[in-house]
Amino acid sequence: MAGAAMYELVRVGHAELVGEIIRLEGDLATIQVYEET
Incomplete structure (x- = not known):
């Protein structure tokens, strides 16, 4: 995961x-992953 950082927001x-x-x-x-409401 080159370039990834802790607590970085991502799309899955x-x-x-x-x-x-x-x-x-x-x-x-x-x-x-957060549940969208």
Whole structure:
């Protein structure tokens, strides 16, 4: 995940849901996706 940073906002999937990077480990990122209301 070169160029990724902790707490960076990202878009996920075809629906482009908003998420936040909550953990970086090597080439893997854990992203928390927020439910849009």
